[in-house]
Amino acid sequence: MWVCLSPWTAGAHTQSSAYLMIQTTPAGVTGQWDLALRDLEDAVGLDANDDGVITWAELRARQAAVFAYAQARLHIQGDGRPGTLVMDDLRVDNHSDGAYAVLTFAVPDIGHPTRLGLDYRAFFDIDPRHRGLLRLEQGGQTRVGVFSPETASQQFDLSAAGNAAIPNPFLTFVREGVWHIWSGYDHMMFLLALLLPGVLKRTGRGWEPVAANRPALVNILKIVTAFTAAHSITLSLAALGIVHLPVRLVEASIAATVVLAALNNVTPFFAERGWMVAFGFGLLHGFGFANALADLGLHTGQMAATLLGFNIGVELGQLAIVAVFLPLALSVRHLMFYQRFVLRFGSVAIMLVASTWLAERVFDFKWLPF
Amino acid sequence: MNPFAASKFLLRGLAMWAVLGGLAASASPFLPADDSQVLERLRAKPFDPATHELHELRARLAVAPTNPVVACQFARQCIELSRSEANPRYLGRAQGALAPWWDAPMPPVEVLLLRATIKQSQHDFTNALTDLAAVLKRDPANAQAWLTKATVLTVIGDYAGARLACRPLGQLTTGLVALTATVSVTALDGQAATSADLLNRALQGDPQAGAADRLWALTVLGEIATRRGQPAAAEHYFKSALALGLHDPYLLGAYADLLLDRGRNAEVVALLGNESTADALLLRLTLAEAALVPPPASYPAHVASLQARFEAGHLRGDFVHQREEARFTLELLHEPAAALRLAQANWQVQREPADVQVLLAAAGAADDAAAAQPALAFMHQHHLEDVQLERLASQITLAREP
Numbered sequence: 003m004w005v006c007l008s009p010w011t012a013g014a015h016t017q018s019s020a021y022l023m024i025q026t027t028p029a030g031v032t033g034q035w036d037l038a039l040r041d042l043e044d045a046v047g048l049d050a051n052d053d054g055v056i057t058w059a060e061l062r063a064r065q066a067a068v069f070a071y072a073q074a075r076l077h078i079q080g081d082g083r084p085g086t087l088v089m090d091d092l093r094v095d096n097h098s099d100g101a102y103a104v105l106t107f108a109v110p111d112i113g114h115p116t117r118l119g120l121d122y123r124a125f126f127d128i129d130p131r132h133r134g135l136l137r138l139e140q141g142g143q144t145r146v147g148v149f150s151p152e153t154a155s156q157q158f159d160l161s162a163a164g165n166a167a168i169p170n171p172f173l174t175f176v177r178e179g180v181w182h183i184w185s186g187y188d189h190m191m192f193l194l195a196l197l198l199p200g201v202l203k204r205t206g207r208g209w210e211p212v213a214a215n216r217p218a219l220v221n222i223l224k225i226v227t228a229f230t231a232a233h234s235i236t237l238s239l240a241a242l243g244i245v246h247l248p249v250r251l252v253e254a255s256i257a258a259t260v261v262l263a264a265l266n267n268v269t270p271f272f273a274e275r276g277w278m279v280a281f282g283f284g285l286l287h288g289f290g291f292a293n294a295l296a297d298l299g300l301h302t303g304q305m306a307a308t309l310l311g312f313n314i315g316v317e318l319g320q321l322a323i324v325a326v327f328l329p330l331a332l333s334v335r336h337l338m339f340y341q342r343f344v345l346r347f348g349s350v351a352i353m354l355v356a357s358t359w360l361a362e363r364v365f366d367f368k369w370l371p372f
Numbered sequence: 373m374n375p376f377a378a379s380k381f382l383l384r385g386l387a388m389w390a391v392l393g394g395l396a397a398s399a400s401p402f403l404p405a406d407d408s409q410v411l412e413r414l415r416a417k418p419f420d421p422a423t424h425e426l427h428e429l430r431a432r433l434a435v436a437p438t439n440p441v442v443a444c445q446f447a448r449q450c451i452e453l454s455r456s457e458a459n460p461r462y463l464g465r466a467q468g469a470l471a472p473w474w475d476a477p478m479p480p481v482e483v484l485l486l487r488a489t490i491k492q493s494q495h496d497f498t499n500a501l502t503d504l505a506a507v508l509k510r511d512p513a514n515a516q517a518w519l520t521k522a523t524v525l526t527v528i529g530d531y532a533g534a535r536l537a538c539r540p541l542g543q544l545t546t547g548l549v550a551l552t553a554t555v556s557v558t559a560l561d562g563q564a565a566t567s568a569d570l571l572n573r574a575l576q577g578d579p580q581a582g583a584a585d586r587l588w589a590l591t592v593l594g595e596i597a598t599r600r601g602q603p604a605a606a607e608h609y610f611k612s613a614l615a616l617g618l619h620d621p622y623l624l625g626a627y628a629d630l631l632l633d634r635g636r637n638a639e640v641v642a643l644l645g646n647e648s649t650a651d652a653l654l655l656r657l658t659l660a661e662a663a664l665v666p667p668p669a670s671y672p673a674h675v676a677s678l679q680a681r682f683e684a685g686h687l688r689g690d691f692v693h694q695r696e697e698a699r700f701t702l703e704l705l706h707e708p709a710a711a712l713r714l715a716q717a718n719w720q721v722q723r724e725p726a727d728v729q730v731l732l733a734a735a736g737a738a739d740d741a742a743a744a745q746p747a748l749a750f751m752h753q754h755h756l757e758d759v760q761l762e763r764l765a766s767q768i769t770l771a772r773e774p
Contacts, residue, residue, distance in 0.1 A: 019687075036401075039411060049414060052424075056413075057408055059408065094402055130467050
């Protein structure tokens with residue numbers, strides 16, 4: 003009887019993979035294909051003296067067989083015309099699961115195709131779990147794909163229209179940033195609580211409208227800039243893994259900043275300088291943005307690259323809110339309605355909502371639908 | 373509310389893009405300096421009878437690819453090697469040998485059994501159980517099928533079903549094997565002390581048992597003692613198992629976990645220093661290295677290697693490494709939110725104590741007591757006796773008190 007005893011499920015999971023990189027340049031179509039020596043050993047045989055060790059001499063001795071195997075298992079078509087893989091060079095590289103043979107090649111007879119067909123069949127016959135991981139580069143655009151026995155044949159549109167369909171990662175993160183500000187009500191309410199009194203000034207008799215537009219504009223510019231600078235700092239620190247705060251603490255603190263900012267409009271207890279409040283509290287909001295970015299499941303290394311896009315998106319989203327709010331507020335700042343009703347009741351409403359968030363986040367329950 | 377849900381898919385794709393970009397960028401092909409330079413070691417021993425036999429079988433298979441006897445011999449040898457060498461590439465080779473029957477509704481019993489074993493290792497537990505049921509319908513005396521069924525059911529946390537699957541083993545295999553299988557289940561299901569006692573006595577009373585059977589029993593005893601907070605006893609069992617001289621990655625992982633928990637990091641490095649093939653062992657080695665002051669020179673490379681492997685897994689569309697990736701993300705990358713998502717996804721697939729542990733630890737670190745509830749309920753339901761898990765659980769329940 004064959005008994006497989008201990009269930010080795012806490013296992014090792016690096017299965018057979020190969021890396022195929024194809025570039026289309028003005029010089030034509032070229033490629034690099036990294037094939038694991040362990041796979042080539044089983045498919046074409048490399049270990050000539052069968053001592054369990056593959057040396058450079060053994061690999062070189064089988065260079066022709068490796069090239070022939072590659073040519074038989076990868077078929078490239080340009081605009082429907084079959085191309086010839088002209089093998090160029092054999093090198094070696096180490097990936098995380100072992101040594102790979104690195105083959106470079108050109109496909110000179112298909113010119114500059116607008117439609118590229120790739121038919122990938124390496125190792126599938128001996129190992130259906132093998133995957134070919136494709137990276138296709140053209141004029142700064144990169145596409146990825148995975149070849150499996152079920153997806154061995156794939157077509158790629160290299161025309162201008164095809165390229166336009168590739169999402170630009172930077173722009174996507176800019177969009178995410180904008181969306182986060184618009185749909186993250188806590189950030190929006192915090193901003194509004196700071197902006198509402200921006201067109202007014204506090205006097206002994208309460209709030210009065212600023213006489214000219216310019217000081218109001220300068221004031222709001224200062225507030226927005228301070229908020230931006232502050233949350234950019236902490237967003238970067240957190241996203242790069244330099245500082246870490248517990249999610250619930252951050253979320254609760256953000257709710258508290260909204261309560262305090264709104265309360266300040268009703269009962270002043272901070273100084274007149276809204277930009278300082280915006281800066282201090284903005285530091286906390288940055289940690290919140292970082293958590294949102296972390297929610298996308300990106301690791302630290304990739305975060306650094308996408309941080310800028312996300313941050314720019316947050317700023318654009320914020321500027322859009324200011325652009326809508328400012329002309330409105332400036333035009334109605336003389337009205338008693340604005341000074342008494344909008345400022346006061348708006349701030350109270352923000353306080354109520356934010357207090358509920360605070361309670362929800364401290365005591366871990368959910369009551370508000372947003 | 374998560375404002376990102378809708379575009380998450382797109383962003384995942386972009387993350388993949390970034391990763392593959394990184395892979396390419398990190399690659400630096402070289403021309404080896406001289407002919408004798410060793411590029412790859414295919415196996416631990418230069419001349420290994422198991423791989424030699426595999427060579428012969430491969431040659432026979434090439435001539436007769438649809439001969440089920442040869443295909444099964446080859447596949448079985450591959451599965452054995454995937455375990456002893458902790459190299460899952462062999463599982464893909466085994467699947468390749470069974471390709472003529474891979475999608476067949478009613479292949480030969482032996483093919484079905486091997487197919488179930490391979491599916492189990494790919495965490496395709498549902499289809500593994502379907503195949504095993506088909507095997508047992510045609511061959512109710514198939515001990516291996518009952519054993520594998522018990523294992524799969526234990527992994528998914530169906531202890532009642534696993535106990536039932538162990539029952540026929542008493543008639544079909546040795547007393548020690550049957551008891552070890554049964555105790556692996558009952559010890560998780562509220563009867564740790566009696567289970568350990570029974571197995572220990574059975575082991576003492578069976579000095580003729582084969583090395584592999586003893587190793588399995590000792591490993592199970594070591595794991596139970598670890599969970600019950602008896603590190604000295606656990607260490608005794610693990611060391612006795614290691615002394616049998618068989619290379620068993622599962623045993624190495626279990627012993628390394630005990631040492632890690634006791635803060636004996638230098639010993640983990642000594643134990644696993646040469647075990648960089650298996651992700652699970654490399655993870656434990658790297659965790660130990662991270663705790664050493666200063667970390668050894670190999671530490672950054674090991675972190676990078678683990679990250680590259682997990683990312684390659686993502687690109688491939690594999691999800692079998694979520695337990696290890698969650699632990700890696702939590703303890704080495706210090707990203708609790710991302711770790712919690714992985715631990716939660718993993719919980720949907722597996723329910724072993726290690727899965728409970730990573731979910732509790734990630735939920736605790738992410739300050740998300742609600743996320744820990746399924747694991748806490750599971751512990752409660754099965755009276756799971758595990759001092760480490762209880763420690764984690766009490767931290768979470770304490771944090772919930774206002």
